[in-house]
Amino acid sequence: MARIPVESASATEIVVEGKKLTGFGGCNYLGLAHHPEVLNAVRAGLDRYGLSTTASRETTGDTMAHENLEAELANFFQTQQCLVTPEGYSANLALGQALARDYRVAITDEKCHRSVSHAATAAGMRVIAYPHLDSRAAGALAGEYVREGVVILTDGVFAADGSIAPAKALFEVLPKGRALLVIDDCHGFCVLGRSGRGTADHHGLSAAGLPLDSRVLITTSLAKGLGCYGGVLAGPSSIIQHAQDIASVYRGTTPAPPAIIEGARQALKIVEREPILMQKLRSNTDRLRKGLQKLAISLYPTPAPIFTFVTGDTASMERIHRRLIDSGYLAPLIAYPGGPTDRYFRVTVNAMHSAEQIDGLLAAFALAMDSEPTSRADVASEAKPLRINDGRTDGRTGGRELIGPWDFSLSPTLTPRLPALPG
Numbered sequence: 001m002a003r004i005p006v007e008s009a010s011a012t013e014i015v016v017e018g019k020k021l022t023g024f025g026g027c028n029y030l031g032l033a034h035h036p037e038v039l040n041a042v043r044a045g046l047d048r049y050g051l052s053t054t055a056s057r058e059t060t061g062d063t064m065a066h067e068n069l070e071a072e073l074a075n076f077f078q079t080q081q082c083l084v085t086p087e088g089y090s091a092n093l094a095l096g097q098a099l100a101r102d103y104r105v106a107i108t109d110e111k112c113h114r115s116v117s118h119a120a121t122a123a124g125m126r127v128i129a130y131p132h133l134d135s136r137a138a139g140a141l142a143g144e145y146v147r148e149g150v151v152i153l154t155d156g157v158f159a160a161d162g163s164i165a166p167a168k169a170l171f172e173v174l175p176k177g178r179a180l181l182v183i184d185d186c187h188g189f190c191v192l193g194r195s196g197r198g199t200a201d202h203h204g205l206s207a208a209g210l211p212l213d214s215r216v217l218i219t220t221s222l223a224k225g226l227g228c229y230g231g232v233l234a235g236p237s238s239i240i241q242h243a244q245d246i247a248s249v250y251r252g253t254t255p256a257p258p259a260i261i262e263g264a265r266q267a268l269k270i271v272e273r274e275p276i277l278m279q280k281l282r283s284n285t286d287r288l289r290k291g292l293q294k295l296a297i298s299l300y301p302t303p304a305p306i307f308t309f310v311t312g313d314t315a316s317m318e319r320i321h322r323r324l325i326d327s328g329y330l331a332p333l334i335a336y337p338g339g340p341t342d343r344y345f346r347v348t349v350n351a352m353h354s355a356e357q358i359d360g361l362l363a364a365f366a367l368a369m370d371s372e373p374t375s376r377a378d379v380a381s382e383a384k385p386l387r388i389n390d391g392r393t394d395g396r397t398g399g400r401e402l403i404g405p406w407d408f409s410l411s412p413t414l415t416p417r418l419p420a421l422p423g
């Protein structure tokens with residue numbers, strides 16, 4: 001798939017090949033990547049710290065920016081401790097390294113982000129996938145392996161279909177004994193729950209003033225809802241401290257630049273201070289959803305600001321995509337694992353889009369689809385509602401073992417389940 005090199009960007013507009021487009025891609029859900037206060041915090045951070053720490057945090061590359069953000073995030077997530085890592089991907093890898101000694105088996109949603117399953121395989125854990133969102137299957141598998149130490153791993157919000165993990169049900173099926181729930185909340189943080197606390201909060205796993213249960217850990221990215229760069233592990237001190245002590249992917253790397261971390265601190269303050277941003281995100285999400293449905297486009301049922309859908313075959317979607325660009329809109333047509341087909345539209349809306357911009361996109365979509373040989377009426381008559389848990393339709397209840405290597409091809413390597421581990 002061709003890349004789209006952006007020449008300049010604001011929260012809602014990008015310039016590509018000299019042409020200004022209204023953009024409906026990316027994960028800048030609250031528009032904080034362009035918020036003036038966040039940019040000012042980054043500038044002040046540059047003046048104070050320079051560009052890079054030029055060393056890992058456990059040698060001479062730690063800063064007050066990183067220390068402060070960790071304390072602020074622990075307070076935000078109501079967990080005992082947080083660790084800031086270079087990216088969201090390495091947050092998962094670091095957690096895998098920290099857990100693998102005591103937890104030998106990972107039970108993962110079959111559609112979870114590659115970094116999640118990669119983290120578990122790279123750490124030497126056995127990885128078994130359960131059908132998408134099926135907490136009953138996850139619980140049954142977890143029960144089977146609890147003696148070896150088991151972790152249920154899931155995305156909070158799945159980027160490729162917008163579905164939301166049944167976090168409460170997954171927590172409730174955790175067997176007694178050595179069992180944990182890990183939620184990769186890259187797309188739930190700043191989007192769901194009270195003040196953007198994410199999927200665990202959305203499902204009532206944390207309550208005001210009460211700490212998050214010590215069997216639940218959260219990993220996330222600073223590069224999406226907060227609009228900055230970096231990753232986070234949040235959870236009980238025993239595990240987070242262990243990650244800090246042993247995870248080579250954290251200990252052996254230069255951290256995200258302190259100026260960026262100052263930006264993330266400011267972004268977090270804005271998230272807590274301005275609930276209006278999340279309200280705006282929700283009303284924009286609602287407006288776009290209703291508008292796309294009026295065009296007879298089948299959507300997954302989800303409150304997330306992520307719309308993945310198909311409007312026809314690939315050639316037809318490519319033509320629609322091109323016409324949208326010609327009329328000044330970028331609605332990304334992507335190939336990314338976990339979506340409704342190999343190639344599909346992934347449109348995201350953020351809190352900064354105006355009603356006019358959303359309506360403009362909808363009008364452009366209507367026009368672009370009307371120029372196709374298959375009319376919108378035909379699409380409407382053939383449209384089948386997208387089911388969010390399509391993974392379950394083959395009647396599987398058990399899991400499938402996942403084997404690396406973790407390249408980014410559309411299907412991970414799946415093998416039938418192997419026999420139980422010896423002794």
Ligand SMILES: Cc1ncc(COP(=O)(O)O)c(C=O)c1O
Pocket residue numbers: 087088089090113115155159184186187220221222223230231
């Ligand atoms: C669910 C999920 N986990 C992890 C990552 C990796 O985060 P980062 O880009 O900060 O490395 C991403 C996307 O980038 C993601 O969507």
